Amino acid sequence: MNNKIKRILPQLLTILFVVFVFGFFTINAQVNMDNRGIDFGFGFLSQEASFDMQFTLLDYDGQDSYLWAYVVALLNTLLVSFLGIIFCTILGVVIGVARLSQNFLIKNSAAWYVEFFRNIPLLLQIFFWYYAALRALPLPENAQPWFGVTYMTIKGYYIPSMIWENLNVFMSCLIAAIVAIIFIRIYARKIQEKEGKQLPVLYISLALITILPLLSFLVGGVTLDFEMPVLKQLAQTSFIFEGGIALPPELIALVLALSLYTSTFVAECVRAGIQGISKGQKEAAASVGLTPNQILKLVIMPQALRIIIPPTTNQYLNLTKNSSLAAAIAYPDLVLVFAGTALMQTGKAIEIVGITMLTYLSISLAIAALMNWYNKRIEIKEK
Amino acid sequence: MNLSLNRIKSQNQMTNIYIGSALLILSILDVFLNSFFRINISGSLPGNLSIFFPLILGFLGLSYLRTEYSGYKFLDSLNKNINTTNFNAFLTLFITFAIIKAFPPALSWMVLDANISGDTKEACTGTGACWTYIKVWFKRFMYGMYPNELHWRINSAFLLVIGLGFVGYFFKENLKKYLALYYVVIYPIIAFLIIYYLISGGSFGLVWVETGAWGGLSLTFIVSFFCLIFCFPLGMILALGRRSNLPAIRYISVGYIEFWRGVPLITVLFMSSVMFPMFLPQDFFMNKLVRVIIAITLFEAAYCAEVIRGGLQALPRGQYDAAKSLGMGYWKMHIFVILPQALKLVIPGIANTFLALVKDTPLIFVVGLAEIAGMLALAKTNPKWLGFAMEGYIFAAIIFWIICYAMSKYSYNLEEKYKTER
Numbered sequence: 001m002n003n004k005i006k007r008i009l010p011q012l013l014t015i016l017f018v019v020f021v022f023g024f025f026t027i028n029a030q031v032n033m034d035n036r037g038i039d040f041g042f043g044f045l046s047q048e049a050s051f052d053m054q055f056t057l058l059d060y061d062g063q064d065s066y067l068w069a070y071v072v073a074l075l076n077t078l079l080v081s082f083l084g085i086i087f088c089t090i091l092g093v094v095i096g097v098a099r100l101s102q103n104f105l106i107k108n109s110a111a112w113y114v115e116f117f118r119n120i121p122l123l124l125q126i127f128f129w130y131y132a133a134l135r136a137l138p139l140p141e142n143a144q145p146w147f148g149v150t151y152m153t154i155k156g157y158y159i160p161s162m163i164w165e166n167l168n169v170f171m172s173c174l175i176a177a178i179v180a181i182i183f184i185r186i187y188a189r190k191i192q193e194k195e196g197k198q199l200p201v202l203y204i205s206l207a208l209i210t211i212l213p214l215l216s217f218l219v220g221g222v223t224l225d226f227e228m229p230v231l232k233q234l235a236q237t238s239f240i241f242e243g244g245i246a247l248p249p250e251l252i253a254l255v256l257a258l259s260l261y262t263s264t265f266v267a268e269c270v271r272a273g274i275q276g277i278s279k280g281q282k283e284a285a286a287s288v289g290l291t292p293n294q295i296l297k298l299v300i301m302p303q304a305l306r307i308i309i310p311p312t313t314n315q316y317l318n319l320t321k322n323s324s325l326a327a328a329i330a331y332p333d334l335v336l337v338f339a340g341t342a343l344m345q346t347g348k349a350i351e352i353v354g355i356t357m358l359t360y361l362s363i364s365l366a367i368a369a370l371m372n373w374y375n376k377r378i379e380i381k382e383k
Numbered sequence: 384m385n386l387s388l389n390r391i392k393s394q395n396q397m398t399n400i401y402i403g404s405a406l407l408i409l410s411i412l413d414v415f416l417n418s419f420f421r422i423n424i425s426g427s428l429p430g431n432l433s434i435f436f437p438l439i440l441g442f443l444g445l446s447y448l449r450t451e452y453s454g455y456k457f458l459d460s461l462n463k464n465i466n467t468t469n470f471n472a473f474l475t476l477f478i479t480f481a482i483i484k485a486f487p488p489a490l491s492w493m494v495l496d497a498n499i500s501g502d503t504k505e506a507c508t509g510t511g512a513c514w515t516y517i518k519v520w521f522k523r524f525m526y527g528m529y530p531n532e533l534h535w536r537i538n539s540a541f542l543l544v545i546g547l548g549f550v551g552y553f554f555k556e557n558l559k560k561y562l563a564l565y566y567v568v569i570y571p572i573i574a575f576l577i578i579y580y581l582i583s584g585g586s587f588g589l590v591w592v593e594t595g596a597w598g599g600l601s602l603t604f605i606v607s608f609f610c611l612i613f614c615f616p617l618g619m620i621l622a623l624g625r626r627s628n629l630p631a632i633r634y635i636s637v638g639y640i641e642f643w644r645g646v647p648l649i650t651v652l653f654m655s656s657v658m659f660p661m662f663l664p665q666d667f668f669m670n671k672l673v674r675v676i677i678a679i680t681l682f683e684a685a686y687c688a689e690v691i692r693g694g695l696q697a698l699p700r701g702q703y704d705a706a707k708s709l710g711m712g713y714w715k716m717h718i719f720v721i722l723p724q725a726l727k728l729v730i731p732g733i734a735n736t737f738l739a740l741v742k743d744t745p746l747i748f749v750v751g752l753a754e755i756a757g758m759l760a761l762a763k764t765n766p767k768w769l770g771f772a773m774e775g776y777i778f779a780a781i782i783f784w785i786i787c788y789a790m791s792k793y794s795y796n797l798e799e800k801y802k803t804e805r
Contacts, residue, residue, distance in 0.1 A: 011631035018635060025662040032661045103471045104464035105478050119787035120780045121742040123756055128780065131763065132773035321647035328749055339653050349657040357646045357654070364645035 029350060044346045045070070051341050053332040055248045066342055073337035074359065080254050080333065081320040087259035088319060089312075092266025099271045110267070118264040123325055125261055130253035130329045137249075140231060141239040149228055155240065157247040158229035169220040170213060177212040181205040250331035254323065262319045266312055273308030274300070306378050313371045317364055324360070334359060396450060400458065403447030410441035411479070418484045438476055445472040504768055516771040517778050520762045524778070527598015527753050533590065537601050540581040544574045544608070571612040578605060594672040598753030600782065603744045606676055606754070611737050613680040618687025623717065625692055636688070643685035648743055651682045656750040675747050679740070686736050694729035695721065731801065734794030738787060755779055 033040060045067040052062050053072065057079060060072045098110035117125070137154040138144075145151055151158040164170065181204075188199040216222045229244035277300055285299040286292075326333035327340060334356060343352045414437045416422040445466050453459055465475040496511030499518060507513035517524075526534050547570060551562055582605070584591050597605070624636030643651075655678035656671065663669060698721060706716040748757040759775045762768060 007629060011629045014632050014635055028664055029661050031665055032663075035665065101471075102464070102467055103475060105475050106471075109478055115788060115791075116784070119742075119784045119791060121745045121756075121783055121787075123745045123748070124776060124780050124783060127756065127759070128773075128776040132776050135772065324647040324649045325746070327649060328746075335647075335649055335653070339650060343653075343657060349661055353650065353654050353658045357650050360647055360650060361642065361645040365641070368645075 038347055040350065042351060044348055044351075047346075049342065049345075051345065053337060054330075055251065055332055066346070069342065070334075070338055070355070073332060073334045076331070076337075077320075077323055077326070077333040077335075080251065080258070080323045080326060080331070081316075083251075083255045084258040084262065084319050084323065085316050087255065088262040088266055088315075091259060091263035092312075093270055095263060095267035096270025096274070099267060100274060114264040114267055117260050120261075122257060122261050122322055123328060125257040126253055126325055126329055129256050130249065134249045134253055139239070140241055149226075151229055151241060153241070154249070155246075156249050157252055158241040159245050159247070160226040160228050161243070161245045163225040163227055165223040166216075166221050170216045170222045173212045173216040173220065174209075177209045180208055180212075184208075248331070250326070250329050253329060254326050254331055258319055258322060262315055262322075265315045265318075269308050269311045269315065272311075273304040273306075276307045277303050302378075309378075310371060310375060313367060317367050320363060320367075321360060396453065399447045399450065400453060400455075403444045403449075406440050406444030406447065408444075410437040410444060410476070411483075413437040413440070414480045414483050418487050437480060438473075441476040441480075442469075442472060445476070512774050512777075513771050514774065516762070516768055516774050520758075520768075520775075523599060523762065524755055524758050524775075525599045526601055527758060528596040529592060529598065529601075530590075530596070533584075533592065536581050536584070536589070540577055541601070541604065543577050543581075547573060547577075567616060574608070574612065578609075594670055597672070598755075599758050600755045602747075602752065602754050603741065606672075606679065606747060607737070607741045607744045609676050610679045610683050610740055613676075614684040614687045615733070617680065617684035618691055619722070621684060621688035622691035622695060625688065626695055640685045640688050643682050644689070646682075648679070648682055648746055649749055651678050652746060652750045654678065671750070672752065675750060675752060679743075679747075683736065683740055686739070687733070690729050690732035690736055691725065693732060694725035694727075697728055698725055727801065731794050731798040734790065734797060738790045738794065741790070742783070742787060755782075 029040075046065050048063055049066045049069040050062045051069075053060055053069070053076075055076065056072050057075045058072050060068060095110045095113055098106050099114070101107050101110070135154060137152055140151070140153045140155060143151045143153040149160050184199075184204055185201055188201045191197055191199060217224075227243045229241040229246075231239055232242045233239055281299055281303065282295060285295040290298065323333060324335045327336040330336060339352055339356045343349060346352070446469065448458065449462055449466055449472070453462075466472050492511045494511075496509040497514055498507045498509050498511070499514040500506055501515055502519050504513075504516075506515050522531060522534065526537055529537060551565060554562060554565075580586060581589070582592070582597070583594065621636050621640060624632050625640060627633050627636070652675060655674045659674055659678070660669070702720060702724065703716065706720040711720070745754055745756040748754050748760070751757075753761065756779070759772075759779055763772045763775060
């Protein structure tokens with residue numbers, strides 16, 4: 001009996017405490033909102049947003065609803081995170097491997113890269129790129145082309161845009177190729193397990209993924225045109241580029257800072273992962289007669305990835321959360337558009353901040369769940 | 384590639400070394416003269432060849448130099464460290480040349496062409512950096528809008544707080560058992576009182592200074608310091624809660640931790656500035672700085688809890704079993720056996736959390752506190768000082784880099800120290 005009380009009493013008290021705190025806040029919120037004449041509700045989401053966004057992926061103008069503004073802003077956030085994740089992975093892997101190089105110079109420059117970018121607050125890095133470095137770029141009329149067709153100017157980065165015809169045919173060809181590759185891989189593994197023969201899977205996949213989409217051009221009537229950015233004079237001294245895609249400087253600064261900053265952490269994860277594999281593994285693999293490539297592919301990487309991937313996903317998550325710093329340089333991301341402009345206009349503080357936090361929370365939890373599933377899958381099955 | 388290059392080499396090793404070092408020195412000299420004195424000795428070569436000339440030359444030189452063993456110490460260490468393969472040699476040259484190329488412009492911008500004299504914008508005449516800007520604004524970057532003649536109050540408050548932090552080292556043996564009590568309870572309270580009475584004033588004959596005037600780097604320290612000392616006890620409770628075998632407590636702790644870890648700090652700050660006032664009683668006003676400190680503390684406590692949980696999990700089960708078999712209850716077991724050991728394990732982790740906290744603090748600029756990033760934004764848009772954003776951000780970056788680098792090295796040392804002690 002005594003034991004039961006010991007178990008139940010603390011739990012009851014904790015629950016009471018939580019309920020009390022929430023109740024206190026709710027009652028206060030109710031009183032405050034009554035006094036200010038605000039009512040709680042999500043009806044505002046269907047109202048007209050009537051503000052503009054500088055950069056959007058989907059069509060949006062001021063007549064659209066707050067809900068649509070939310071979707072568009074969320075897409076902007078996801079775009080920054082996506083680009084950041086790609087670049088920080090590439091940089092991080094290169095730097096991480098370079099830190100293990102036998103070359104004294106390479107090893108040390110990689111180490112200094114990591115120490116340098118890791119120890120400066122991300123916000124300052126974003127500000128540096130946006131307010132200092134990118135402001136030193138040339139005006140549109142003075143810009144020299146990069147790679148012949150793209151222009152880096154103070155007003156943004158202009159790249160050619162693609163104009164597709166029958167894009168869906170091309171896409172379905174691509175998907176068909178990918179599905180075929182997956183089936184071939186499964187088939188090849190079966191053959192290998194049964195007969196010990198190895199099919200040249202890599203070459204077959206390469207051939208499939210180039211030939212099928214190419215066929216769609218020749219047979220399926222798919223065409224691809226490029227629209228080049230062209231300099232246009234607005235007034236005596238004012239020029240802009242027209243056509244193509246314009247990436248605003250906010251996006252560039254944000255992606256640069258995020259990927260440079262996060263790549264240092266990814267590099268550390270990669271280094272730890274590769275260092276975590278004992279030398280004996282490599283030697284054992286070599287002594288059974290595997291070639292260096294096979295050792296890397298079949299012995300080192302599967303084990304190293306097991307160490308590398310969980311902390312790296314964590315870094316991706318951090319990057320996604322850090323992309324909210326966009327608000328500081330006025331890139332129209334979720335926080336700026338929704339928790340900033342929309343909140344100012346509607347005054348629905350609780351609903352809007354709540355929605356914003358829940359959005360980030362669900363992204364985090366979704367990635368965490370995916371991570372757990374993956375971890376379970378690759379975990380060493382111990383008996 | 385390797386084969387053909389080996390064939391060029393003559394049989395005589397000494398000849399190889401002479402040819403190799405001559406080529407290498409020539410290539411480095413070319414880049415050096417080019418970048419420091421603007422003399423282009425390979426200028427007579429056609430077009431793009433002049434750019435690649437030193438790379439090709441140095442590459443050939445290094446491949447001539449590459450031998451198993453030459454007898455010269457310097458050459459052997461060179462071969463072993465930076466010249467093992469063609470690929471390595473290429474990267475070595477590339478990095479060396481990039482450093483030589485980048486050095487003179489950076490030097491001339493930061494030092495040679497820079498200005499530091501005078502105290503108006505007109506003093507900056509050179510093409511380099513304008514450090515006058517930093518000189519004039521230095522006090523603002525450090526102390527925000529805090530009145531100039533009262534800066535000694537901030538300085539002495541910091542010195543006192545730091546000094547009190549080291550008091551624990553001088554405790555006598557018989558006082559050692561109160562060490563934890565001192566750091567977890569007494570020290571935070573004293574530090575709070577010092578900062579409250581000395582920096583904001585209002586009593587003891589000190590002039591009242593509003594928190595709105597606090598700013599600059601000192602505000603960064605105040606915020607991160609308070610958040611750390613407050614989030615630590617909260618994190619400890621949450622970590623214990625998460626490992627508790629009472630389901631309600633465990634789920635509430637897990638929910639709390641996962642919630643705060645799942646949202647970005649910036650939304651938490653928005654919450655503290657626009658949403659939190661709605662949750663307070665009607666005529667209860669809470670200072671913005673206090674709200675921000677509470678928000679960051681709640682946020683950081685979740686991260687702190689995870690670090691402490693790591694320490695708790697790292698303890699062997701035997702410790703729990705031994706404590707229980709001595710008849711200790713839950714609290715006795717944790718206070719006297721588990722926590723002292725676990726906390727020692729997590730000191731490096733806590734240092735890392737603090738590092739992250741310091742790096743996150745500039746974010747409070749977003750809700751309008753004039754922290755160093757805020758002061759920079761203010762100075763940058765001052766009509767008398769337009770166009771010096773670069774200098775400002777470089778200055779702030781250097782300061783933060785020094786602080787964070789020192790802290791990361793310190794936490795690394797702690798980690799090494801505790802690794803060997805176990």
